[in-house]
Amino acid sequence: MAKTAADDQIKGVGRRDVLECMVWAGTGVLWTVSGGVPHSIGLIGEAAAAEAVSGFTFLQMSDSHIGFDKAANPDALGTLREAVAKVKAMPVKPSFIIHTGDITHLSRPAEFDNADKVFGETGLQVHWVPGEHDIIDEDRGKAYLDRYGKGAKGAGWYSYDDHGVHFIGLVNVVDLKAGGLGNLGAEQLAWLEADLKGRSNSTPIVVFSHIPLYVLYREWGWGTDDGQRALDLLKRFGSVTVLNGHIHQLAQKVEGKMTFHTALSTAFPQPAPGSAPSPGPMLVPADQLRSKLGLSTVTVMQGNKPLAIIDKTLAG
Template sequence: MTGHHDGQNWPGHYDEALAPAAHQPESEHGMTRRQLMRHAGWFGGAVVLTAAGGEVISHIAGSRDSSTEGVARVAVAREGALRFVQVSDSHIGFQGPANMDVAGSFTHAIDQVNSLGFRPDFVMHSGDLTHLSTAGQFDQVKQMMSGMRTDRVFTVPGEHDSIGDAGRAYRRTFGKGTLGDGWYSFGTHGVHFVALVNTLSLEKLGHLGNEQIDFVRRDLAGLSSDTPVVVFSHIPLFAMYPKWGWSTDDALRVIALLRRFSSATCLNGHVHQLFTKTEGNITFHSATTTAYPLPKPGRAPAPTPQVVPARQLKDALGIRTVDYREGNRELAVKDQRLA
């Protein structure tokens, strides 16, 4: 069993029917101070990346750059496009002043998915579905996600989904058809997707391990170099801010396997804020949360939940939509606030 899945053999989702640039030297934390400052305005805001004429154009959502917004709208409307949604860090079961109703904000996110104007081919939840990995919390988030109007829902676990049992309760609920500790892959619309688990061997940083990296090597070996590859993980695969554990200690071994592909995209959660980094052919996108914001790297002693005025909370929360039309080199990524 290779873990490579195409067609109707879909791992990592539950069975219930769902409702109808030159590089600067990096600092010890993986980013130079200039890079952090340049991207600082993107934290907590919605960034749109659109592929147009072979060039990736980015702008802050809500800006008056109507040309790129127009391209994004055209991409959504094009027939035959792959369209999927990423949600992350719902933390069902969290109780605290940073968000007194995480179930309510996740419901709002689900309503937003259902109001996009198109039916996503699938929805990926990139981890921390729950806050304390209890059976009741897993049941609750599973039931809530069954209300999303999509064909399939996929997941990867966060560290909050593995508390006390190395992810066994998570895998009982969401791990059908997966390999090892819950990793898997699948292909659709000419795109190959790999879902990784880097939250089970936490000393400080995320960790993949030899068995999983060998799976990735075998899984990618038979793909042509012009196949777009999308990798999902909870913790970033790049050194976003290792001081806070926002990195994966052996990720470079996977990154090396992605170098030969003309387009590779890595989507993660965990950091509760938007961030984009490009290294050659690989683009990394950190997603925001539906639960509560975390501080920007280095702006607080630790990544603890941030309390913001109630009227501003939804500005820090959101979902991500991704569009791809077969034959293009890049994916069009659009992040949307819940507000």
């Protein structure tokens, strides 16, 4: 596998117990983790993947940026429709979708309306967390909370249980720190500690947020200022999967018993860390755009085992 500019950046941010850090590109790569080391099973279809592991599946989708219409992708709503068409064509329907933020580009009502309409075509429940682009309305996130925050705490954090897995949606896009680093805040961290209290160490945990909880690339604000405090609360559990969006490219690493996965956008790509003067929409030839966009299928296996993730691009 070719080394990318992001490999060195990711390897530099983990603690000493990081066993392996990887960035994947391409379609249909099923990877699983055994003994803390990711293993590629190969390029296989989703039906074969479902047979390879037992359990239930859900989808991660991210960074739809409905309303974006610049040169990097003049039709972000159209590429979201393409992603949803892939979901509708899946032979085995996933249990639900987790969307890791930036549903919209400018938090406008029409953008939320369009997103709701397209995601509604999947027939699946969607669990949301906001991105920074979802809370830039005049009321600083009221539009997002009115639609997606019913029953949530604070700025929209919550948890739920499904198939024996404990899912936690965190919000780290409010009151961003210097350089754009995410922030959880004392209130949310106290809630997280209480939410985890009393849960068995063997409980599989899936955490999802918009910005990475670890600091992937500080210079571009790709990380969470107080994210380590959340990770410290999670490290006692035997299987923890941490999902995020924000950087619009695949980035994966394993640290102890935690697996971190950043999903592709359905709207536009961004440059690898340090490969450009700044982050932002990256213009690629039109015939390459769909190879940079996609979604992820996550399979939860029976027992206290790591999750298997298939990343698939719109070109696949």
